[in-house]
Amino acid sequence: MSKKITILGCGYLGKALAEASLAMDWEVSAFTRNEATAKDLRVAGIHHVVVGRLEDQAWHSKLSFEQDYIVNCVGAAAPNLDGYRQSYLGGLRSINEWLQDDRRCTFIFTSSTSVYPQSQGEVVDETFSHSGVSERGKILLEAEEECMALNAEKRRSFVLRLAGLYGPGRHLLIDKVKRGEIISGSGNRILNLIHRDDAVKAMIQVFKQTNPKEGKIYNVSDNEWANRREIVDWIAGALSLPKVAFDDQELMGAPNRKVSSDRIRNETGWSPFYSSFRKAYQEMLAS
Incomplete structure (x- = not known):
């Protein structure tokens, strides 16, 4: 029997998940706040597309909660604190109201490794302290609590703390190297x-797990832990271009840590295909 999935937020990540779900013959419903994105989703073959604001209630009657899987990967409506509160806290509270039923399903909220404030280059996992985290990080942590409170008796809720997303269409560092641009910050800062x-793949792997029966928080990173200079120098070499400089104007106490994804690897069997930035950037440079 075909699985049913609803994806709330179909930007860079959500659209890719929608396409992967279609490839598995799942029945896909999508939610977006962007009319142009909605048009693209319909062209791609998404079965049901709804446009709206996640924090509102108007969409509740337009999307069936009869789902096997639900993902909230909506980004912030704006980069300021109000935008974070609106999309993450308001959005999850709206979802919680929508899901006040007895339907069993698996729910995923995509959070961020920015909730880890550590700055001494240490390896951090899901058990580490969040003391000293930024105001945006505090909002994400509060949103994670909302996620894990989603009727735990009836549905498994997972938080996936994603490291920095990159891939097709996201090649900021390549562009900076091509322009010979001085890059702000320290080249020694670790990039997760x-x-x-x-x-x-991580989301799909979590969906397919029957154990654990309860929800979990997972870090999702490639565990390579290269620093910015190493990555930028490699890109310059691959393009046969001069190395670019960093201005080394780093904020005091800026996060600088190695985020471990050992828990999700050990508990679900997930592992990244692109375990090294070199493999991924080589593909992007060749495309």
Whole structure:
């Protein structure tokens, strides 16, 4: 029997998940706040597309809660604190109201590794403290609590803390190298990354798990932990271009840590196809 999935937020990550779900013959419903995105989704063959604001209630009657899987990967409506509160807190509270029923399903909220404030290059996992996290990070943590409170008796809720997403269409560092642009910040800062397609794989792998029966929080990163200079120098070499400089104007106490994804690997069997930035960037440079 075909599975049913609703994807709330169909931007860079959500659209890729929708396409992967269609490829598995799942019945896909999608929610977006963007009319142009909605048009693209319909052209791609998405079965049911709804446009609206997640924090509102108007969409509740337009999407069936009879789903096997539900994903909330809506991004912030704006980069400021109000935008974060509106999309993450308001959005999850709206979802919670929509899901006040007895239907069993698996729910995923995509959070961020930005909830880890550590700055000494240490390896951090899901058990580490969030003391000192930024105001945006605090909002994400509050949203995670809302997610895990989603009727835990009836549905499994998972939080996936995603490292920096990159992949097709996201090549900011390549563009900077091509322009010979000085890059702000320190080249020694660690970049925790995850390729878009590997993030999609992680969500699907979590959906398919029957154990654990309860929800969990998982970090999703490639565990390579290269620093910014290493990545940029490799790109320059691959393009046969001069290395670019960093201005080294780093904010005091800026996060600088190695985010471990060992828990999701050990508990679900997930592993990234793009375990190295080199493999992914080589493909992007060749495309």
